[in-house]
Amino acid sequence: MVTQTAAAIPEKRDDDPLGADFQDFYREVAPGFHRRALARGLSEHDAHDVVQDVMLKILGRWRKVGALSPGERFGYADRALRHAITDVWRRQQRDAALGMRLRQESVDRGDPAERDSAGAEALRLVGTLTGCQYQVMVLAQEGLKPREIAAELGMRNSTVSSHLHEARRKLMTKLQAWKDSGREE
Numbered sequence: 005m006v007t008q009t010a011a012a013i014p015e016k017r018d019d020d021p022l023g024a025d026f027q028d029f030y031r032e033v034a035p036g037f038h039r040r041a042l043a044r045g046l047s048e049h050d051a052h053d054v055v056q057d058v059m060l061k062i063l064g065r066w067r068k069v070g071a072l073s074p075g076e077r078f079g080y081a082d083r084a085l086r087h088a089i090t091d092v093w094r095r096q097q098r099d100a101a102l103g104m105r106l107r108q109e110s111v112d113r114g115d116p117a118e119r120d121s122a123g124a125e126a127l128r129l130v131g132t133l134t135g136c137q138y139q140v141m142v143l144a145q146e147g148l149k150p151r152e153i154a155a156e157l158g159m160r161n162s163t164v165s166s167h168l169h170e171a172r173r174k175l176m177t178k179l180q181a182w183k184d185s186g187r188e189e
Contacts, residue, residue: 026066029077030059037085044089054088098146129178137171140164 034055041051061084062069069080133141136157143153154164 025070026063029062029070029081033078033081034059037081040085041089044093046089046092050092054085054092058084058088098148125182126179129175129182132178133171133174134167137167137174140167141171144168 037055037058038051041054042048046054058081062081069077072080130138130141136159139157140153143156144150148156150164150168151161153159154161157164159167
């Protein structure tokens, strides 16, 4: 019995505009790439997604990549796989750290009287942001770029940029008003 990996192998078609070369390449590398992604600790689902993303990237550049020698093609695909696996791993680490940080912040917000007045005021000001502004600001603080935030939250890049701009403007205006009122230490 032959088992097929999650990286489904397409049927070979002679009428493929890219020719049989890409199909042969896919059949040759996809199962091994899937096993490597699993060996690197990715879940079955993430391994499947990574392999498909890498193969789509290669397909989009096949005219250039297909002209390379077989060894160079494999090297290109191997680098793309390593980068994709690293991106997934970083995203998982960032998500785990963000979850812990958000849980900690919800605990820390409980008693601002125990904090210094500037810290308490900063937490109060962050609490005035809308839900979207808060999410975008937290993800930006975690190091995500606006396009990554947009993908994560299912928004357009321009919407993310608007939320970032408005949140920063709101925080700066309120912080300046607080400083000008002489309440800072």
